[in-house]
Amino acid sequence: MASLKLDALPLTYLKGVGPAIAKKFKQLGISSVEDLLFHLPLRYEDRTKITPIHQARMGQLVQLEGEIGSSSIQFGRRRSLQCVLVDKTGIIHLRFFHFSAAQKNSLAEGTRIRCYGEPRRGRSGLEIYHPEYRVLQPGQEEPVADTFTAIYPTTEGLQQGRLRNVVNQALQLLDKADDLQDFVPAQLIEQFQLAGLTESIKLIHRPPLDAPLEWMNSDTNPGAQRLAFEELLAHRLCMRQFKSLYAQNNAPAFKQGAELTQSFRNNLPFQLTAGQDQAFAEIEADLGRETPMLRLLQGDVGSGKTVVSALSALKCLASGYQVALMAPTEILAEQHYDNFRAWFEPLGIAVEWLSGKTKVAQRKQVLTSL
Structure with missing residues (x-):
């Protein structure tokens, strides 16, 4: 297992991932176990505690546990499944506008569930629309999460619970396999005091319990900073390589056009600003070289981009070329x-x-x- 290569390990190696589920992962660009490890959470939620229903507040995400006191289909402007969740401290309504017969049966009266969502004010008091939930087995106490719950980008038919399950399996394999290949030079890691790649991946998928939720949901945690640095470094290197290869191409040098551009300036009912003059001077210098220009002219609305473009076009026209x-x-x-x-x-x-x-x-x- 120490020589296990996660980039060569298909997702179907993981329990619960058959061809149909693997196809859904493929829609997210995930084909291997290593791909899955780089499928990063969008955010984190605190499901490490159960909130008594009477402490639930409008607009605050909570995890509740209780028994379904009643369950019925309501007919109004929209058909919905409405369940009343009860614990020792109070009641709250759960409402589902999209539900299946199996879901209705699983939320029958007397069923114990644990759910997570955001209460809002409804006609009958506090309600939670489409909470994420799971059914609890009778007489069985289930522990709460021991770390923050990651919420991942997903696609239709791929639930968060399944995603977290397969990610946990991938992390278990990572614990036993070789470290992920780190392309950032050790010198840069030391210079910028960055976390290692494998360490960062584990931190992002398994946040420490003592880490503040706001910290994990920000870009300041070391795992996010490490991966952001690698992404920016890769982007910068790709741009440098692209510019280097681009500069090897040949292009005609447009050195003529001084009289034409001056006539154009003389006909304008206004004088160019210093910024417009500088922008054209830089473009003119690029057009005079025998390598292709690679430049973006950026400016606010009304800053004069069009007139600078016209001057640049005249340089090409003066050399006998057409301009589009x-x-x-x-x-x-x-x-x-x-x-x-x-x-x-x-x-x-x-x-x-x-x-x-x-x-x-x-x-x-x-x-x-x-």
Whole structure:
């Protein structure tokens, strides 16, 4: 078992995961036991104690335990299953708008259950809509959770209880197997005082009981910080590699266009701001190189992105190339078309517009002229 490779171990190795359940996990991008370990909780809930019903408060998540005093189907604007949960201190209503016959039968009068949810004010007092629950066996005392309960991203037909069960099995295998392969160099782990990868995974799935719930639900716990660091590092390395490979491509250098851009500036009814001048200068320098430009022009609405784009287009046009400007909506495309016609046609540059509503004959004419 010490040499067990979790990345090569299929989910069907785990108890309760057959082909049908494995297919649902596949929808979440989970195929192996290692994939499951990296399926991280969305948040945590405190189910380490049972709250007496009379202490339940509106808007506060609670775990309750009691007996079904009555169970009936209510008919109103929406059909619902309504159960009255009773303990020694009071009663509370449980309401289900989506339920099966098996669920109705499992919540019969006299059944003991443990449920978790958020009470809200209803017509008959406090109610919990669609609480997560489980039926308790008669005469059997079940312990409460000994750590915070993880809530995972899921898909239809894959309940939280099943998810937690298979994650616990995966953690048991992790306890017996080799540590997960850690791609972060030891030097960086030491430099930034990061937790180890295996330690972080265990912390995230099995939070210590003495950890504050708010701390675990924040990004400040060491497990979350460790995985966030790895994700950011991987993203940064991928970007560096992409830029390095991208820079190996060739592109035409657009060095002409000084007179054309100056004529454009002279025709504008306004002066460019210092920020607009700087943005164009940086783009102009990129366009003058023999490697492709990789740049994002970002600015608030009305900051002058369009006029800077027009200047950049003129650099390409002056070298004998054509320029395409794409817009996400037809309204915006039409606005750009009007602006560029007003700017470029006095310079002898033709501007055409293609959109989804362009008529066939006009589209053919535009495409022919390209």
